[in-house]
Amino acid sequence: MSQRRRTRGAKPSMKPAEPVRLTTPLSEDQARSLRAGTRVLISGTAYTARDAAHKRMTELLAGGGALPFDISGAVIYYAGPTPARPGKPVGAIGPTTSSRMDRYVAPLLAAGLRGMIGKGERSDEVRQGLSRHGAVYFAATGGAGALLARHIVAAEVVAWPELGAEAVRRIELRDFPALVACDSAGGDVYGQGREAWVQD
Amino acid sequence: MREISAAEVSSAVERLASKSAYHLGVDELSALTRALGEEKSELGRGVLEELVKNAAIAAEGEYPICQDTGLAVVFVDWGQDAHLSGGSLQEAVDEGVRRAQKKAYLRASVLGGPLTRKNTGDNTPAIVHLRLVPGDRVRIVVAAKGGGSENMSRLEMLNPGAGADGLVEFVVRAVREAGANPCPPIVVGVGAGGNFERVAELAKRALLRPLGSANPDPELAALERRMLEAVNRTGVGPGGLGGTVTALAVHLEAAPCHIASFPAAVNIDCHAHRHGEAEL
Numbered sequence: 378m379s380q381r382r383r384t385r386g387a388k389p390s391m392k393p394a395e396p397v398r399l400t401t402p403l404s405e406d407q408a409r410s411l412r413a414g415t416r417v418l419i420s421g422t423a424y425t426a427r428d429a430a431h432k433r434m435t436e437l438l439a440g441g442g443a444l445p446f447d448i449s450g451a452v453i454y455y456a457g458p459t460p461a462r463p464g465k466p467v468g469a470i471g472p473t474t475s476s477r478m479d480r481y482v483a484p485l486l487a488a489g490l491r492g493m494i495g496k497g498e499r500s501d502e503v504r505q506g507l508s509r510h511g512a513v514y515f516a517a518t519g520g521a522g523a524l525l526a527r528h529i530v531a532a533e534v535v536a537w538p539e540l541g542a543e544a545v546r547r548i549e550l551r552d553f554p555a556l557v558a559c560d561s562a563g564g565d566v567y568g569q570g571r572e573a574w575v576q577d
Numbered sequence: 578m579r580e581i582s583a584a585e586v587s588s589a590v591e592r593l594a595s596k597s598a599y600h601l602g603v604d605e606l607s608a609l610t611r612a613l614g615e616e617k618s619e620l621g622r623g624v625l626e627e628l629v630k631n632a633a634i635a636a637e638g639e640y641p642i643c644q645d646t647g648l649a650v651v652f653v654d655w656g657q658d659a660h661l662s663g664g665s666l667q668e669a670v671d672e673g674v675r676r677a678q679k680k681a682y683l684r685a686s687v688l689g690g691p692l693t694r695k696n697t698g699d700n701t702p703a704i705v706h707l708r709l710v711p712g713d714r715v716r717i718v719v720a721a722k723g724g725g726s727e728n729m730s731r732l733e734m735l736n737p738g739a740g741a742d743g744l745v746e747f748v749v750r751a752v753r754e755a756g757a758n759p760c761p762p763i764v765v766g767v768g769a770g771g772n773f774e775r776v777a778e779l780a781k782r783a784l785l786r787p788l789g790s791a792n793p794d795p796e797l798a799a800l801e802r803r804m805l806e807a808v809n810r811t812g813v814g815p816g817g818l819g820g821t822v823t824a825l826a827v828h829l830e831a832a833p834c835h836i837a838s839f840p841a842a843v844n845i846d847c848h849a850h851r852h853g854e855a856e857l
Contacts, residue, residue, distance in 0.1 A: 414620075416623075420836050421801065429694070434852065436853070452791075456644065457644060457645075457684065458644050458684070459640070459641050459644050459646060459682055459683060459684040460682045460683075460684070461682075462639060462682050465639065465640075467642040468640055468641065468644065468682055468684070469635075469641040469643060469644040469646075470644050470840070471641070471643055471644050471645075472729070473645070473724075473725065474725045474758045478760065496725075496757055496758070496760070496816070496817075497756060497757035497758045497817060498756050498757055498817070500757075516757075516816065516818070518624050518627045518628065518631075518816055519725065519757070519760035519816060519847070520628065520631070520642070520643045520760040520847055520848055520849045521627045521628060521630075521631040521643075522631070522633050522635075522640065522642065522643045522644040522645075523632075523634040523635040523639075523640035523641065523642055523643075524627055524630055524631040524634050526640045527634065527640075540696075541685055541696050541698070542644075542684050542685065542686070542696075543696075554728070556620070556625070556818070557659040562715055566620075566819075567756065567757055567817055567819075569819070570618070570620060570814060570818045570819020570820070571756075571811070571812040571813055571817075571819050572812070572816070572819075573618075573819050574617075574618055574621075574812035574814055574821060575810065575811060575812030576810040576812065577810075
């Protein structure tokens with residue numbers, strides 16, 4: 378019944394560090410400087426895409442086509458919002474399960490993708506891709522779609538409107554709260570967090 | 578014979594689906610607040626604080642609790658002395674779901690089929706579970722079920738001799754493998770017994786009980802407590818970031834089964850545990 382508390386797990390008595398402010402697009406150096414477990418506030422442009430849009434994007438890249446937005450230094454948010462009420466840029470917009478997008482990530486990283494926002498663990502392949510290309514994976518709180526919506530100041534569909542909630546949207550983030558979940562140095566907050574708190 | 582119109586059913590479903598997308602139940606809210614007091618990990622408490630704030634923002638009525646406003650799962654206990662007039666039950670329920678999607682700005686999250694993957698555009702059809710019961714009253718429960726947690730649910734035909742230990746091990750494995758994906762802290766519905774299709778429904782119905790209520794059978798209630806302790810030792814924690822509160826509750830429902838079988842099912846619900854209930 379003893380609890381394994383490794384040095385990498387956050388100590389309960391520790392006061393949370395001030396979040397790091399980031400503005401997109403991200404440079405490779407910026408991405409490489411971030412470490413798993415760091416809270417961040419992200420501002421600037423990002424793009425929403427989930428399952429259906431990822432399938433189309435990777436098909437475009439495989440066929441030598443151009444993506445519907447400039448992916449160099451870009452951050453993709455795995456999210457499909459609820460419809461916007463009049464006067465609001467977007468509806469509730471929390472992260473969806475990232476692992477469903479794992480299979481599509483390699484060609485996007487190769488094309489210049491620098492950051493992803495989602496929820497949940499990533500595959501070994503994705504984490505190795507972060508190291509190879511100098512990119513970062515952020516976790517936002519799953520199920521906090523109303524709170525996160527208040528950090529989106531503009532939104533516009535830029536591709537595949539027929540996909541509805543799954544269309545690609547250009548969104549403007551303002552102090553969007555997230556956590557560096559997987560970094561380019563192999564840090565993984567999910568693996569480390571669980572290991573720190575599991576009780577045998 | 579008492580007449581109940583399809584329009585009454587549609588209105589009830591619309592009202593329940595709209596309200597539950599924006600307002601967490603008091604049982605769920607108090608469970609989140611209690612979890613915030615119990616969670617030992619700082620990252621975990623950060624997630625719980627965001628969820629409590631999120632619920633308050635959603636209750637203002639501008640944004641639903643979660644962007645995945647779910648597949649509408651509608652449980653109808655229809656009193657056999659009442660007659661439904663003016664349309665079929667499925668159509669009546671779907672009309673309520675359709676109106677809630679439009680008027681309450683819910684997400685259209687339903688596809689016409691798993692292979693065609695074309696969105697129906699209005700969140701229909703709903704999944705309807707109908708039981709015929711004595712009397713002339715009709716009880717309708719609308720549960721909004723998110724895809725992320727539903728995807729992490731499991732069904733297994735255990736060895737008949739697996740016993741309580743085998744059931745606990747199966748539940749813990751499902752929660753551990755689900756990790757961060759179903760948006761912990763989760764609510765775990767467990768079905769044991771019945772047969773292949775019955776056990777899945779038992780697990781889902783277990784989620785409908787008031788959050789944290791105990792099974793009336795003391796042995797099953799003890800097993801629920803044991804399973805809750807076991808899943809909270811996995812270390813998954815809020816948001817899957819590591820911590821001591823992985824589940825808010827485990828609800829177990831059991832049913833008779835075949836001598837050769839021990840069907841078991843785990844239906845996971847996210848912390849946005851959205852239900853609404855009405856009686857006609």
